[in-house]
Amino acid sequence: MDTLFHKYADKIKGVLEGFDRIVFKGSIRNIAYALGMEKFINMHGVLNKDYKEYVTQQSDVIIENAQNYAQRLTGTNIQYLASSKTRKENVAHEQQNKLGINEGLVGVWSCLEPCNTFKATYDSQAGKPQLKAETSKCKHLYFYYDHIEYGFMSIRLQTWAPYEIQIALNGREWLRRLLDKSNSGYILEGNKFLDLQDYELAQQLLNSQLDTRWIPMLNDFTAQAFPSMPVLLGERMEYYWTLWQSEWAKDYIFTKPQELQEQMDYLLRHAFITGTGDRILRYMGKPVKDNGQPAHWKADPDISTRFKLWYEGGRIKHWVNHNSLKLYNEQNVLRFECTINEPDKFRVFRTVNGDDSGVKKRLGMRKGIADINVRTQVSSQCIKNFTEQIATLEDDSTVEEILSNVSKPVKSEGKRYRALDVTGKDLELLRAIADPKYSVTP
Numbered sequence: 001m002d003t004l005f006h007k008y009a010d011k012i013k014g015v016l017e018g019f020d021r022i023v024f025k026g027s028i029r030n031i032a033y034a035l036g037m038e039k040f041i042n043m044h045g046v047l048n049k050d051y052k053e054y055v056t057q058q059s060d061v062i063i064e065n066a067q068n069y070a071q072r073l074t075g076t077n078i079q080y081l082a083s084s085k086t087r088k089e090n091v092a093h094e095q096q097n098k099l100g101i102n103e104g105l106v107g108v109w110s111c112l113e114p115c116n117t118f119k120a121t122y123d124s125q126a127g128k129p130q131l132k133a134e135t136s137k138c139k140h141l142y143f144y145y146d147h148i149e150y151g152f153m154s155i156r157l158q159t160w161a162p163y164e165i166q167i168a169l170n171g172r173e174w175l176r177r178l179l180d181k182s183n184s185g186y187i188l189e190g191n192k193f194l195d196l197q198d199y200e201l202a203q204q205l206l207n208s209q210l211d212t213r214w215i216p217m218l219n220d221f222t223a224q225a226f227p228s229m230p231v232l233l234g235e236r237m238e239y240y241w242t243l244w245q246s247e248w249a250k251d252y253i254f255t256k257p258q259e260l261q262e263q264m265d266y267l268l269r270h271a272f273i274t275g276t277g278d279r280i281l282r283y284m285g286k287p288v289k290d291n292g293q294p295a296h297w298k299a300d301p302d303i304s305t306r307f308k309l310w311y312e313g314g315r316i317k318h319w320v321n322h323n324s325l326k327l328y329n330e331q332n333v334l335r336f337e338c339t340i341n342e343p344d345k346f347r348v349f350r351t352v353n354g355d356d357s358g359v360k361k362r363l364g365m366r367k368g369i370a371d372i373n374v375r376t377q378v379s380s381q382c383i384k385n386f387t388e389q390i391a392t393l394e395d396d397s398t399v400e401e402i403l404s405n406v407s408k409p410v411k412s413e414g415k416r417y418r419a420l421d422v423t424g425k426d427l428e429l430l431r432a433i434a435d436p437k438y439s440v441t442p
Contacts, residue, residue: 002384003391005252011259012252014199017380018206019171020191020249020337024218026165026239034131037118037161040233041131048129051120058232059139059159063110065228066141066157070108074099078141081111089154092144106144113140115158136160143225151177155225163229165239167221171209171249178205192333193253210376214369215241242367245341248379250387252334264313264329270393271316271327277303280318283325283385285346285378318386321345325386336387338379343367346378 005015031037038048046054067078076095081088088109096106115138118131138160146152151173156166172191179186182205185197196202218241222229229237254260278292280303287295294301304319315328322341329335340346344364350371351360365371365378409419420426 004387017250020247023245025244038131073105109142254332257332338382
């Protein structure tokens with residue numbers, strides 16, 4: 001049962017849960033490391049001293065193909081961005097609006113950014129020239145689309161060996177296109193659905209994304225951005241795909257923004273005060289001892305909480321290492337998000353890589369395509385843990401009302417008593433008072 005939904009059922013039109021941002025990374029394993037790249041150029045008769053000239057020529061071909069692609073589909077050239085900090089998505093949206101593009105390629109941009117690559121050197125210990133891995137900078141190409149099937153998305157291609165690629169999709173954008181195909185109405189603001197004609201259908205369409213044949217889909221995108229790959233690298237080269245980052249979101253869509261806004265102070269206060277380290281670990285499915293310490297003696301998690309203003313409301317974000325849970329509001333949407341950057345921090349039942357026996361063990365979740373579905377299940381459970389705690393809120397007093405009673409010194413029978421320092425040394429007392437497990441039911 002969704003306790004939070006039932007708590008506000010009279011104010012909520014519907015609930016939507018599924019992918020938000022999903023970012024895939026592709027690497028060509030054969031040439032992803034220095035020795036592999038060295039073997040590759042040797043097979044093609046390229047000497048170590050000619051390595052830079054060789055990959056420069058390949059890079060020129062990739063850029064030329066992208067230039068022709070952009071010209072053919074949009075009538076624009078590759079546009080250079082001077083800073084890697086530029087919000088490329090905003091630039092792409094501006095061009096989309098300017099050119100009136102409703103679907104297809106929006107444009108191609110280039111930017112000089114850090115990359116993992118190789119350098120030709122002479123190894124005095126080995127007594128021969130070798131390639132060495134290094135971190136450098138090279139030109140990256142950004143392809144932005146409003147795809148007829150997947151909505152607004154991007155491809156980032158490294159033009160220098162080993163040609164890493166990144167493909168970013170958005171589950172809500174994808175849902176937009178699926179709803180269009182189903183002729184089902186909606187009101188969309190950014191990546192938030194403010195209302196839907198058919199909530200049940202929308203959820204079914206979000207669920208259907210999990211049936212995607214990911215590798216063929218990603219390879220099709222690669223062929224558009226890197227058509228020269230078979231010629232430059234050979235027909236047998238292929239990308240190995242990982243889900244580098246995933247955001248799984250659950251939206252409670254309220255009838256009116258005001259009805260949600262009236263609840264946000266209480267929800268954020270409750271999330272902050274009850275967001276103790278042990279509880280955040282439990283949100284993320286981590287076992288915790290009675291004293292609040294991690295159950296495993298080797299565990300040393302980095303736990304933090306951040307609170308900031310967000311649109312017309314606020315946002316609270318709990319981190320455990322590089323994975324996070326957040327809660328915020330935007331217009332009439334109350335959103336909970338689980339972001340996973342380090343899937344191996346979660347233990348799941350799966351088979352060992354290369355083991356065909358079918359025997360499952362409790363192991364770290366993988367970044368590979370094979371663990372996408374279990375990753376969504378873990379994300380959904382983390383959000384459920386969070387929402388169930390938020391639903392325990394009973395007191396509707398505002399922070400100002402609570403603090404006004406305790407943040408001033410008082411006198412009683414001629415004796416002066418200090419005010420509580422609720423953001424400092426008395427914070428633990430405030431947390432204890434707010435914790436539902438200490439509440440007394442008449």
